[in-house]
Amino acid sequence: MIRIIVVEDQCLVRDALVALLSLQPSIEVVGYGSSGTEGVALASELKPDVALVDIQMADGDGIWAIKEIHRHAPSIRCLLLTTFAKDDYLRQGLAAGASGYVLKDTPTQEVVHAIEEALAGRTWIAPSMQSRLSGMFQPDALSERERTVLKMAETGATNREIAQQLFLAEGSVKNLWTDILGKLSARNRVEALAIARDKGFI
Numbered sequence: 001m002i003r004i005i006v007v008e009d010q011c012l013v014r015d016a017l018v019a020l021l022s023l024q025p026s027i028e029v030v031g032y033g034s035s036g037t038e039g040v041a042l043a044s045e046l047k048p049d050v051a052l053v054d055i056q057m058a059d060g061d062g063i064w065a066i067k068e069i070h071r072h073a074p075s076i077r078c079l080l081l082t083t084f085a086k087d088d089y090l091r092q093g094l095a096a097g098a099s100g101y102v103l104k105d106t107p108t109q110e111v112v113h114a115i116e117e118a119l120a121g122r123t124w125i126a127p128s129m130q131s132r133l134s135g136m137f138q139p140d141a142l143s144e145r146e147r148t149v150l151k152m153a154e155t156g157a158t159n160r161e162i163a164q165q166l167f168l169a170e171g172s173v174k175n176l177w178t179d180i181l182g183k184l185s186a187r188n189r190v191e192a193l194a195i196a197r198d199k200g201f202i
Contacts, residue, residue: 001027002049002119003030003046003048004027004028004029005032005033005046005051006029006031006052007038007054007065008052008081009054009056014032014034020108021108027112031048035059039053039060040065043072043076049119050118051069051078052078052079053066053081054081055080055082062080062081063080063092066096077099077119077121078097078098079099080093083103083105086200087198087199087200088199088201090129099117099118099124100114102114102124142201145166146180147201150192150193151202153189153193159173180192
């Protein structure tokens with residue numbers, strides 16, 4: 001039997017997951033919680049094989065919870081559970097030590113497969129996210145400064161205003177935009193902002 005815990009703050013989603021997974025002959029749900037803090041405490045107390053952890057929760061989000069679980073019990077495999085197919089969440093989750101990324105509309109049997117893969121030491125990524133992995137960790141990913149420029153532009157800041165706030169020459173900001181457009185394969189700033197939002201950069 002694979003012993004798991006479910007950490008999800010939405011009651012209906014959590015109860016449905018617990019009920020569906022409890023029907024699986026190879027799985028035993030040994031506990032469940034509704035926040036990152038509860039998830040860390042449950043993992044420490046129950047020592048499950050796998051923790052299924054939501055990303056967006058109050059009192060400790062899923063990324064933080066996975067880091068804490070790994071710090072206290074590195075043998076526990078963790079799967080991120082989310083509604084959002086966002087590149088940034090996937091990147092942060094894998095960097096935190098997640099063994100997989102499961103979307104909430106994933107069929108039950110695929111969730112079971114993800115759990116089994118995690119227990120076997122392999123990484124399971126939602127099929128709709130897999131095509132994004134190849135370019136996700138390439139060296140041409142946006143720098144922190146480039147992300148800052150995008151975030152400021154999203155609020156309507158001009159090049160001059162961005163330059164003033166970042167203590168840069170206006171020409172340097174224009175050079176940053178050239179790099180951003182190239183890395184995102186965008187034709188203009190509006191398209192760059194749309195792509196950056198879709199990829200979870202801003």
